[in-house]
Amino acid sequence: MPTTAVTPSIGSRAGHAPNAQAEVAQLFERWQRREDESAREELVRRFMPLARSLARRYGRSSEPFEDLLQVASLGLLKAIDRYDAERGHPFQSYAVPTILGEMRRYFRDSGWAIHVPRGAQERALKVRDAQERLSNETGRAPTANQLAQYLEIDVEDVIDALQAIRAYETVSLDAPRGGGDDDVVPYGDTIGRDDERYELVELDATVSSALGHLPPRDRLVLQLRFVEDLTQTEIAERVGISQMQVSRLLRRSLDQLRALTDAPAQAR
Amino acid sequence: MAGAPNVRLRLSNRAENVLLVRQALSGLAEAVGLDPIALNDVSTAVTEACNNVVLHAYEGGEGPFEVELAAHENGLDATVRDHGSGIRPGVQTVEEVSGGIGLPVIQALSDSVEFRDVPGGGTEVAMHFDAAPAEPPEESGAEEGAELEAIDHGTPGDVTLMTVGPTSVARGVVPRVLSTLAARAYFSTDRISDTQLLADALVAHADGSTSAGHLGVGVSVAPRHLEIRIGPLQTGRAGALFGAAAMDGLGPVLERLADGHEVSAAGSAEVLDLKLAQRG
Numbered sequence: 231m232p233t234t235a236v237t238p239s240i241g242s243r244a245g246h247a248p249n250a251q252a253e254v255a256q257l258f259e260r261w262q263r264r265e266d267e268s269a270r271e272e273l274v275r276r277f278m279p280l281a282r283s284l285a286r287r288y289g290r291s292s293e294p295f296e297d298l299l300q301v302a303s304l305g306l307l308k309a310i311d312r313y314d315a316e317r318g319h320p321f322q323s324y325a326v327p328t329i330l331g332e333m334r335r336y337f338r339d340s341g342w343a344i345h346v347p348r349g350a351q352e353r354a355l356k357v358r359d360a361q362e363r364l365s366n367e368t369g370r371a372p373t374a375n376q377l378a379q380y381l382e383i384d385v386e387d388v389i390d391a392l393q394a395i396r397a398y399e400t401v402s403l404d405a406p407r408g409g410g411d412d413d414v415v416p417y418g419d420t421i422g423r424d425d426e427r428y429e430l431v432e433l434d435a436t437v438s439s440a441l442g443h444l445p446p447r448d449r450l451v452l453q454l455r456f457v458e459d460l461t462q463t464e465i466a467e468r469v470g471i472s473q474m475q476v477s478r479l480l481r482r483s484l485d486q487l488r489a490l491t492d493a494p495a496q497a498r
Numbered sequence: 499m500a501g502a503p504n505v506r507l508r509l510s511n512r513a514e515n516v517l518l519v520r521q522a523l524s525g526l527a528e529a530v531g532l533d534p535i536a537l538n539d540v541s542t543a544v545t546e547a548c549n550n551v552v553l554h555a556y557e558g559g560e561g562p563f564e565v566e567l568a569a570h571e572n573g574l575d576a577t578v579r580d581h582g583s584g585i586r587p588g589v590q591t592v593e594e595v596s597g598g599i600g601l602p603v604i605q606a607l608s609d610s611v612e613f614r615d616v617p618g619g620g621t622e623v624a625m626h627f628d629a630a631p632a633e634p635p636e637e638s639g640a641e642e643g644a645e646l647e648a649i650d651h652g653t654p655g656d657v658t659l660m661t662v663g664p665t666s667v668a669r670g671v672v673p674r675v676l677s678t679l680a681a682r683a684y685f686s687t688d689r690i691s692d693t694q695l696l697a698d699a700l701v702a703h704a705d706g707s708t709s710a711g712h713l714g715v716g717v718s719v720a721p722r723h724l725e726i727r728i729g730p731l732q733t734g735r736a737g738a739l740f741g742a743a744a745m746d747g748l749g750p751v752l753e754r755l756a757d758g759h760e761v762s763a764a765g766s767a768e769v770l771d772l773k774l775a776q777r778g
Binding site for chain 1: 517524541545599677
């Protein structure tokens with residue numbers, strides 16, 4: 231019947247078929263009644279895919295994955311030791327909450343919530359570096375899929391990284407850039423130098439009321455994007471910063487301009 | 499839960515749309531200050547419910563499903579609804595189907611869950627999570643309504659419909675959802691960034707222009723192309739939205755970011771259509 235399955239394939243390996251269920255019941259009997267260690271080992275072997283699957287589902291973006299798998303395995307052992315077959319529920323319905331409970335506790339106790347942003351930031355830096363490398367190699371900005379393939383990560387992680395990069399506070403401007411040791415130059419330094427390379431076009435005086443509040447480099451980038459209609463990659467080349475940096479500057483500048491132009495509008 | 503959910507999505511049950519739901523959820527969590535462990539619980543449970551729809555609701559075929567997310571001071575509600583055969587808890591208890599682990603995962607991670615039949619066929623999984631957001635959004639007073647229909651392109655294919663509000667939530671959700679779809683359309687990173695900037699501008703300037711309280715965004719995806727429909731907007735506001743997004747000295751920012759736009763009437767309101775393409 232097509233409506234029976236809920237999620238793929240754990241059941242088929244871990245004792246959903248009637249005879250497999252009978253085998254599992256026997257193994258529990260041998261372990262819990264007769265303390266037969268080999269039966270316990272066999273149970274662990276059979277249900278390890280369940281623990282692995284739960285670790286993957288729950289800890290999608292956790293690094294390193296092996297740590298979480300260990301926690302899930304510990305949960306599995308607890309479930310095997312505490313499962314009460316007499317109650318008539320299949321083992322999985324007891325094991326799933328037990329293993330998840332173990333992982334949730336681990337996340338709470340290990341300060342996982344604090345590590346998450348750090349891991350995300352590291353990944354964002356990797357994505358940023360790969361983006362620059364691929365852009366330099368091919369002369370065009372890569373797609374999210376190309377970045378995912380290149381870094382051997384999920385597209386979802388790339389999208390998260392692009393989101394983090396665009397929130398300019400997240401990726402520190404002083405984070406070292408990728409590549410050889412000799413080109414470790416904090417972003418802040420490159421920006422200052424780039425300004426001098428460009429002769430800034432002074433914008434119309436009436437116009438500069440809001441724009442005038444922005445630093446010259448930000449004005450230049452805005453103008454290149456919205457007046458001259460260059461792509462972010464072209465702007466990056468002309469100004470000598472990365473496309474990601476252009477992206478972040480544009481976002482920040484537009485936010486600032488909106489705040490500046492909204493204020494009088496609301497006062498009206 | 500009073501009022502409309504903060505985010506409502508109508509999607510096709512394609513596997514890649516689960517990622518879209520997760521991104522919408524992340525955007526909401528970010529906007530309302532949900533802690534990362536709670537988000538991980540919610541996201542894992544919602545993913546299981548969505549995967550179930552992808553794999554089983556339409557017996558291998560394609561069909562629509564809806565996701566509703568609502569954050570409030572008492573926690574977060576997430577509902578996943580399909581119109582296919584779905585999971586029928588009336589027929590099968592969790593024990594009966596526990597060969598799969600989706601349902602036990604949902605039950606273990608949510609603080610309560612209800613499985614309901616959808617009139618006309620289908621199943622609704624309504625999950626509640628106690629973890630309260632640090633900054634629950636204001637109640638928008640938006641009515642449950644016709645927004646989704648108003649922004650429907652009416653074209654078959656890869657179409658995502660979303661309503662989102664209030665503005666504080668839209669600011670977190672719309673850029674994430676649009677950039678996910680831009681990635682799916684094989685946009686390069688600079689064009690994905692443009693799409694995010696366009697989303698920011700739309701959210702910032704649509705405030706007060708919508709005729710239904712929440713912002714409606716309909717997106718149709720084809721390789722190297724996105725078509726975005728914004729609405730329903732009060733009559734006269736679609737053009738005004740374009741003007742409002744103009745910056746002194748920079749001109750119409752939306753026009754530069756998009757590759758074409760059109761305003762059209764939709765009943766007593768209007769919609770704004772924007773086209774974005776991967777250039778080069």
